[in-house]
Amino acid sequence: AQKVTQAQTEISVVEKEDVTLDCVYETRDTTYYLFWYKQPPSGELVFLIRRNSFDEQNEISGRYSWNFQKSTSSFNFTITASQVVDSAVYFCALSERTGANNLFFGTGTRLTVIP
């Protein structure tokens, strides 16, 4: 069965610190897709990144970077030099090829960046 675990419920950091949000997943499919979404206080879910199971290259986008490790079933998200605008709830999600379009979300990590 599929499962996404975000063990960190809440994290607080001081502005300009780096922070890593952990995501561990479980799936029996050999082909699957991983996502990160950001939910600011306004409530809208903002798509950040999608990763296919056959592409383990890490990715960097500005201050954001993602580390995908199939060996440990992890897909961690790092924010470098955090800013107050990064304060939000971040969700990791998994979609299996055999599960059509169902997205399984983790429980989310609430990040607070203190000025």
Added chain:
Amino acid sequence: SAVISQKPSRDICQRGTSLTIQCQVDSQVTMMFWYRQQPGQSLTLIATANQGSEATYESGFVIDKFPISRPNLTFSTLTVSNMSPEDSSIYLCSVSFGTGRSQETQYFGPGTRLLVL
């Protein structure tokens, strides 16, 4: 991606009544979905809205409680029927441009915050 709007953005309703939430996309999309996010919780898929046919519901969700329409490729509605306080949640619409046979990225609307008294 696409510009997705939802109406209403929020509402306060009395128990026993029904509320219809609209989701409008600025371009034609293949797939439309409805999710529920209960207070402090993660997102759960309610159903896939199929154009011109009945929606596909996930386990735990039924058509009588959450009727869904999708008359065309840019619009869908979700009705929360006979509401109780337990229905207080954020309801989110999402869309994707995939064929339905392979997973595509889902883009979400701004959500509808519902409070049932």
